[in-house]
Every structure is written in structure tokens, then in C-alpha cells.
Amino acid sequence: MDQDLERAALVALMRRGDRSWPDLTDQIESVGSAREVLDSALDASGQGALFDTGPAVDLEAVADEIAAWEREGMRLVTILDKDYPFYLRLVHQRPPFLFLRGTPIEDEARVAVVGTRTPTPEGVAHARAVAGGLAERGVTVVSGLAAGIDTAAHGATLAVGGRTVAVVGTGLRRAYPAQNAQLQREIAERGLVISQFWPDSPPSKASFPMRNAVMSGYSLATVVIEAAFRSGARMQARLALEHGRRVFLMRSLMTHEWAREYASRPNTTVIDGPEDVFRQLDSLVPSTGELTWA
Template sequence: MPSDTDAWLTLARAPGLGATLAGRLLDRYGDAGAVLAAGPAAWREAGVPAAAREAMAHPDEAALARDRSWLERPDADLITRDDPRYPAALRDSAQPPPWLFALGDTDLLAVPGFAIVGSRNPTPAGLAHARDFGAAMARAGFAVVSGLAAGIDTAAHEGALEADGMTIAVCGTGLDRVYPARNRDLARRIAARGLLVSEFVPGTEPRPGHFPRRNRVIAGLCVGTLVVEAARTSGSLITARLALEAGREVFALPGAVDNPLARGCHRLIREGAKLVESSADILEEIAPQLAPAPENPPRRAAETDTGTAPDDDYRRLLDALRGGPATVDTVVERTGLTAEAVSSMLLIMELRGLVAPTSEGAFQRTGDARAAGASDDS
């Protein structure tokens, strides 16, 4: 029987398992060790892909040894969903990851988080705004949460650090990697004075599909999200929509009508996000949100329900999967949408149960997924 840590690491390393399926297994069996003890027949019945079943039955001992070695660092940790340190806000969000790898001060997970996200290629004014809002929210006692990306994310983290405040970076890689590489020094300073978290095991390289998943964790950790400069197809918009879905407040900074990086913010404002000009606007709005929230917060009227009435882009994406599993690149080719937009939409559709990932890194409609599971003899 593997140790508790090895059992969690084995699940985290199982290809194609995913947070939703892992969560269902944990709900059924109780903990990671019990999931592994259930055996291949039970895993197959639960819909676990063949590659994941193989990895769970025959764990990669060398990889587990590397993971254990990384966890021996004094500032490294693995926080599972049954750990009392697991953040309550994230637990109450859509598709919470069953585990988080952490580097730094895990006490920050108990501090109310506020997300600041936006373009990787902002204007100088956008950078200044992100830095100022990061500093102001940190001084107000929030942990400023962002994604360690270039541009707005970097400025938000820097603003919080400059204010001697708290900041959390949610990463789309393993925590022994830094993406983009030019943010290595920033990542080091955050690990020393704040916290880095990721649902991805050490050694995981950056991949396009990881960043929408990172965005859902950013949204889930926070009581509110501010978008500073975002194009209409920006990945920051998925963070905002996931925040709305979790019942959290979303704010957007308006810009000049001829600035393409203001269009995403203006779209959010039209859909119900709150227009802000200063941190006081945010603090006035979210102060009541720090009280316990109702169990089932009402959905926003402006929210698009892809489960019942997908818009044209979602219909195009579903049509692109009609012939069977397809990779993000294939969907991009078939729909004409950007890779970032496709990755973001696939995440929302996975959360709604419309599509499912395969162990080969492709996606398929859920009806096709069930059929594939029924005919899989491996």
C-alpha cells in the first residue's frame, strides 16, 4: 500500500484523469489511497481512461521519487482537498482541483484573495494601473492573486510586493518551472515573501491547455477579480466568467474607445461587470462579500449558459467535435477561432459537462466520451 503522499502523487500524475473525474473518485472512495485500492475494474467502471488506469496501477517510481525530493524543500508542500489548509473559497468554486502544490507561505491561503488579470502586452498606462491596484489591494489586507504571466499579471504581483503586502501566483506549470522564464526573479521573490501554487506536478512544462485551468484556480481563490486591459479574445475574460460562475464579483477598468485592449473590459462591463476607477470602488463593493456567502448564490442574468443556449462560437466548437475527438489545434483549424479562445471555451464546456478530455490530449463531446468508454477493451 503506498504512503498517503505517494497515493496523491500517483493520482496527480495519472494522464487524462482531470480534476472532475479525480474528484468523483475521491467522493466515492474517500481518499487517494482508497481510490488506488479500488483497482482497475472499478476505475474502468468510473470512466477512468486507459492511460490513467495504467499509471495508477503501475506508478512511475522514478517520477514519484523526484516529487518526494521536491517536497522535501522546507518551503514546498502538497495540499490536498482534505487538508484543513485547503482554501474554502476554492473548494466552493467550479471544478476545484483535488490538490495544490505550494511553494512559500501557505498561511496566505486563509487570507481573502483578490485577482488582478489582463493582457500580456499592455500599454504603459495599463501596467501602471495594475501596479497601483495591486499595491492598493495589498495595503487593504487582501492577498493579490494573479498568474505570473508577462504584462498585467507581473505588474499586479510587483505592486503587492512593493507595498510589502501579500501575493499569490497561480502557475500553469510545475513549480520547479517558471513561465515566462524572464519572471524567474519575480517567482523567487514571491516564493520568499508570498506563495506560488499549481495543480500540476513538478516537471510539468507550459502547455496552452494549462492556462485556462490556471485561470479557474485564480478565479476560485478570490472574492473578486479586476480585469485591466484585455482584448475581446483575451484569456483574462475566461477568468472573469469563471469568477462570475463562482458567484464572485467582477470589475473592469474602462479605456479609450480606440484602444483594442479596452474592448474586453468594455464587453465585461456590458455583461454586468462593475466599472471601476479606483480601489475605493472595489472595496466599497466587496466589503459585504467578506461575510459568509449563501450556499447557492444566484446566477447573473448576463451569464451565458452554454449548457442550454450556447452562442455561435460554442456551436461551432461543438460541431468541430462532431466527428470524434480532436486536439485544440484541429479545433482551431476547423472553427477559425484562436487557440486561446478554444482552450478557454473547452474549459467552460468541460465544467458544464459538454466535452471531456481524452488521455491523448484531445477533446470529445461527452456523449462520444461515454461511447468510447463503453468500447474500450484496454
């Protein structure tokens, strides 16, 4: 199987825009070849089968475009690639591909630290303490590069020389918010930035919930510092529970009805501070199983 043409076929399928991402991902994984799925789609639409009647889609040109992205420092990893993140592969919302900028991260101990864009000083302090403490213990800290709690988590991790991953809601050629452009560059230099969107994609109402689903699937646990009901952090906590991942909620969140309801579910722990997370780290990391970088 020509991996370059397989990636090109997957990109071509995505650009058709006639299938939902989960459906397309399921079919490609089931068939085991994006080129075969594309061939069937072209044949069904009357455009001519890719292999039988000549290239209705110029896969060589798409492959050249992918190569140009990679020369720019954006590596494309598809659902058919062995280095697609293993834990993300297990969730329904997994995207067909990811763009990666930065250094491969070769551990399975990844914990997301998330929260509001408008935190209290106490919330910022908690985020820094949790993220910094996790990083000092060799855990990769994952967050979404948003203002507020996310920024505090990434910054605290970098400050102690730890590993951090930013899962962003835009393409890799963009930074959101704009004031975090330098932080995004620093994370790419010292950690990893992940996007499931085309390189020039702007932020949108749809992109951030999709980003939260990927962040949850990519991480073994999610720590929510501060979050209102209508927030991506609350949504990520819900998704993490659906994904069978551990969720840690700061006790200050118990003023919210949503947090009290989540706290009653299995796999949820209410914490008073960073030490409550640290004490449970060993139980988060599987002792066996396939591991992957990214």
C-alpha cells in the same frame, strides 16, 4: 487513514491519466479515500486490487517521491487535506492537488488583478495602483506571473510590503516567462506560488486556461485591467462570474463587446479607478464561514 499513503494513491491515480481531473476529484471526495478509488481502478482493469493481491502500485515509493518534493520546498496539498484552499474547493474546476512553494497566508481576503501581457502605460499604472492599494489595505493580491499586467500587480504588492500569490501555468521548477524567474523566487520567499501541475511541467496552451480557473476559484474577486477577447484575463472574468465571484472591469474595457456584455451581468462592477474597488472591499469578505490559509 495514513495521509502519506493517501497522497501517494492520489498521485498514482493522476499518473494513470484515464480520468478527467474534475471527475477524479469528484470521486475521491465522494469516497473520501484516494486509496479506495485506486484499489477499485486497479481491480477493474485486471491489475489486481491494491489491498487484496499485493501492491500493483508501489505507494511507498510514490510517498518517498512526495517527500523528496517537499524537501525541495514544494508542498503537496490534496483535495482530501483540510488545508486545501476552501474557496477553491467550491468550484467544479478544482484540481485534485496543488503544489505550494512559500509561506502560508492566513486570510480570506484575496483579490486577483489580471490583464494583458502587452499593456498600455495607463494599464500598467492602473494595475500598480489597484494592487498596491489592495495590499496596503491588508488584502492579498493574486495574479498569474505573466508579463505585463500580472508582473505590475505582483511588483506593486511587494513594493509596499504586501502579500501576493502567484498562480502559475507551469510546474514549480520552471518559470514562465523566463524573465520572471527572479520575481517568482521573490514571491516564494515573501508570499506564495501555487501550481496544479507536475514540478517539471512546461507551459502549454491547455495549462494557462486551467491556471485561470484555479486563480478565479481561489480569489473572492477578479479585477480585469486590460484584456482582449482572446485572453486569459477575459476567460478568468467569465469563470469568476460562473463561480459566483465579483468581477471588476476597468471602464476602458467598455470598448470591447465582451466587456459590455459581462458588465450587464450580476456581480459585475465597472470601475474608473482603484478607489471604486477599495470602497467595496467590505462586501467582498464574508462575515462568517470557514476560512483557510493557502
